[in-house]
Amino acid sequence: MSAAARLGLTATSLLALLLLWQLAAWWIASPLLPDPAAVVEAGMRATRTGVLPSSIAITLGRVAASFLIAMVVGSAIGILLGRSPALNELFGPWVIVLLNLPALVVIILCYVWFGLTEAAAITAVSINKIPNVAVTLREGAAALSRDLDEMARVYRLGPLATLRHVVLPQLVPFFAASARSGLALTWKIVLVVELLGRSNGVGFELQTAFQLFDVATILAYALAFTAVVQFIEVGLMQPWERHAGRWRR
Amino acid sequence: MSALRLDIAEKRYPAQAGAPAREIFHEFRLDVDDGAFVVLLGASGLGKTTLLNIVAGLDRDFRGAVRFDEDGKAPRIAYAFQNPRLLPWRTVLENVALVLPAGEEGRRRALDMLGEVGLAELADAYPERLSLGQQRRVALARAFIIEPDLLLMDEPFVSLDEAGAARLRALLRRLLERCPATVLFVTHDSAEAVELASRIVVLEGAPARLARDLPVALTAEEREGEAGHELRRALGGK
Numbered sequence: 001m002s003a004a005a006r007l008g009l010t011a012t013s014l015l016a017l018l019l020l021w022q023l024a025a026w027w028i029a030s031p032l033l034p035d036p037a038a039v040v041e042a043g044m045r046a047t048r049t050g051v052l053p054s055s056i057a058i059t060l061g062r063v064a065a066s067f068l069i070a071m072v073v074g075s076a077i078g079i080l081l082g083r084s085p086a087l088n089e090l091f092g093p094w095v096i097v098l099l100n101l102p103a104l105v106v107i108i109l110c111y112v113w114f115g116l117t118e119a120a121a122i123t124a125v126s127i128n129k130i131p132n133v134a135v136t137l138r139e140g141a142a143a144l145s146r147d148l149d150e151m152a153r154v155y156r157l158g159p160l161a162t163l164r165h166v167v168l169p170q171l172v173p174f175f176a177a178s179a180r181s182g183l184a185l186t187w188k189i190v191l192v193v194e195l196l197g198r199s200n201g202v203g204f205e206l207q208t209a210f211q212l213f214d215v216a217t218i219l220a221y222a223l224a225f226t227a228v229v230q231f232i233e234v235g236l237m238q239p240w241e242r243h244a245g246r247w248r249r
Numbered sequence: 250m251s252a253l254r255l256d257i258a259e260k261r262y263p264a265q266a267g268a269p270a271r272e273i274f275h276e277f278r279l280d281v282d283d284g285a286f287v288v289l290l291g292a293s294g295l296g297k298t299t300l301l302n303i304v305a306g307l308d309r310d311f312r313g314a315v316r317f318d319e320d321g322k323a324p325r326i327a328y329a330f331q332n333p334r335l336l337p338w339r340t341v342l343e344n345v346a347l348v349l350p351a352g353e354e355g356r357r358r359a360l361d362m363l364g365e366v367g368l369a370e371l372a373d374a375y376p377e378r379l380s381l382g383q384q385r386r387v388a389l390a391r392a393f394i395i396e397p398d399l400l401l402m403d404e405p406f407v408s409l410d411e412a413g414a415a416r417l418r419a420l421l422r423r424l425l426e427r428c429p430a431t432v433l434f435v436t437h438d439s440a441e442a443v444e445l446a447s448r449i450v451v452l453e454g455a456p457a458r459l460a461r462d463l464p465v466a467l468t469a470e471e472r473e474g475e476a477g478h479e480l481r482r483a484l485g486g487k
Contacts, residue, residue, distance in 0.1 A: 147334050150307050154328040155348040155395065165347055169338040247338045247375040 034216040043220035051205065056225060059190055059202040062118075066125035067186045071179065073126065074133025079171070081134065082141025095138075099131040103189050107196055116197040125189045132185065133178045140174030172244045180237060187229055251317045251324035251398035251431050253281040255304065260296070260311035273299055274311070275456040283318070286425070286432045288442040290484065291452035291460075297435040300457075301328070301401045304433060317399070324398035327430075329405040333388040335376040342372040345390045362390045366420060382413045386420070393424050400430040406441070418444055439484040443477050451484065 018036055025035035034042070046052035081088040081095070107124040114120035144167060152162045194203025202225050209217040257274040264270040273296035281287050289297050302308035304315055305328050317324045335344045342359055349355035363369050366386040376384055385405060392400060405421075406414040418441065425432070436442055442449050446465045453460035463483075467476055 147330070147332065148336065150302075150305075151328070151330065151334045153307060154305050154326060155391075157347065161347070161351075165336060165339060165343075169336070172338075244338075247377065 032213070032215055034219065038216045039219045039223065042214070042216035043224060046205075046217060046220060052221065052224060055200065055202045055205050055221070056228060058200050059187070059194065059225070060228065062122060062125070062190045062194070062201065063183075063187045066122045066129065066190065067179075067182060069122065069126040070129035070133055070182060070186065071175075074130040074178070075137045075171075075175070077130065078134035078137025079141040082138040082144075088138070095131050095134050098127070099135065103128045103192065107189075107193050111197045118198075121190075121193045121198055124193055125186055128189050129182055129186055133182060136174050136178040137171065140171045144170055169244075176237070176241050176244070180233070183229065183232065183237070187225070252283040253279075253304065253399065253431065253433070254316040255279040255281070255300070255313075256316075257300075257303065257311055257313035259313065260299065260303065260308075272456045274313075277313075277457065277459075279450065279459070281431060281433065284429060284431055286434065286445055286447040288434045288436060288446035288449050289452060290436060290439060290442050290449055291457070292437060295452050295455070295457045297452065298331070298403050301403050301433060301435060304399070305401055325395055326399045326401065327392035327395055327397035329385075329388050329392050329400070329402040331403045331405070331407060333376070333381075333384040335384060335387055335391075337375060337377050340373050340375055341368060341379070341387050344376065344387055345394055348391055348395050359390075359394060362394045363387075365393075365424070366390045382409050382417065385409070385417060389417070389420065389424065393428055396428055397430050400432045402432065402434045404436050405434075407436075414441070421445070439481050442484065443480050444472055449480075449484065 022035055025033050043052065077091075077095070081091060106127050110120045110124035110127070114123065148166050148170075149162075152166045157165070190201070191203035191206065194201040195207045198204055202221050206218055206221055209215075209221070255278065257277040259272070260274040260277075261270060261272045279300075289300065291297055299308060303311055303313075305326055306315075335341075336347070339347065342356065342363065345362055346355045346359035349358060360369065360372060363372050366389055368383060368386055368390070371379060371383065376387065379387070388405070406417045409417065422445070434442075434445060443465070449461070449463045449465055450459055451461040451463075452458070463480075465480065467480075471477060
């Protein structure tokens with residue numbers, strides 16, 4: 001299928017969803033399910049006051065910070081555990097415990113121990129994501145090609161060149177997988193963190209709208225933020241993956 | 250170039266997944282003269298690849314010693330593996346330049362070397378788009394660009410059609426004329442051995458021992474002719 005045809009199909013599908021929503025809103029006829037026009041209006045209102053753009057910017061900043069920390073720390077842990085069976089035996093169970101710790105518990109503990117601060121918020125989100133990254137990268141590091149490793153040793157590439165030319169390219173699909181699921185997970189948890197302990201950002205605004213039962217604003221924030229995340233996915237992640245995979249047949 | 254004295258007191262593979270423990274080498278000695286082209290001939294599973302890996306320093310799990318020239322300097326070793334082992338995510342040129350210090354000089358030399366093996370036009374292609382024969386040429390270019398003292402080759406021309414393998418053997422001879430090296434060449438093809446070797450070592454048994462050790466002092470024409478034919482027959486080939 002051509003790119004234009006695919007785009008057309010996606011647009012038609014989304015349009016159908018919009019239509020369904022409109023019909024449901026007419027049918028129910030209640031402020032608890034506003035129609036698309038009301039949501040757009042709520043979004044415009046919040047944009048005019050500047051609250052929506054600044055909230056999204058603040059939340060995106062938190063997403064970026066905690067995503068970056070989680071990717072770096074999680075990758076380092078994962079590669080280490082994947083390369084060393086002894087370390088994996090020792091610390092593998094810790095990763096499993098962290099993986100199964102509910103996000104809410106981590107958030108509450110971070111706020112209790114470190115106070116209602118920015119650092120605590122970002123730490124909480126990172127800790128939620130680190131074990132996922134570590135587990136994915138551990139798989140990748142354990143599956144590294146011995147053949148290529150031997151080649152690098154015979155030709156004395158040195159540790160840095162080996163990392164750059166031999167090891168990291170093999171891990172690209174694993175980075176991509178954990179980055180993609182990571183972005184989705186991170187921004188959802190950031191909203192919870194903001195709702196529980198921050199006084200700005202999309203999560204905080206959602207909380208305010210919730211107290212007023214202002215469903216139109218809630219949906220406006222949700223849609224705006226989803227659009228931004230989708231833009232990052234299509235505009236940044238996918239081109240990077242295409243570039244990293246350009247050598248494939 | 251570099252001479253080589255190989256002395257393996259014991260090399261064994263432990264029992265694993267149902268397979269019993271195997272002793273591959275026991276009191277195994279092989280001395281290789283500086284500049285020799287030694288072909289190791291023998292059935293698969295004898296330990297020929299293990300031997301190369303021990304010489305290359307990739308396999309250190311054995312009792313014994315590998316010595317090179319007396320001057321104690323470690324030789325530059327190049328290894329042409331059974332699979333080309335190119336980095337699929339680097340272009341042909343980058344794969345060859347990889348083993349040199351980074352920089353413009355290395356890229357230029359790599360490009361020259363690619364011209365030498367007849368692949369200058371494919372410098373910017375990725376290895377997976379190349380035929381196996383072309384990939385093997387890239388592997389040869391990578392091996393020779395470091396101007397090795399010792400060149401290890403593990404059935405480097407296997408799975409090619411006869412004409413393609415012959416072209417690569419001719420290329421190997423040409424590269425060795427320009428850049429002499431001591432060669433350890435593993436194969437199970439006696440015709441290949443007769444065409445290339447200055448010495449043929451036939452391995453047999455478990456643990457492996459030197460069943461035969463034949464110096465080959467023939468000219469290129471003699472290898473093609475009756476003498477070569479004789480030698481191939483003596484080695485049990487066609």
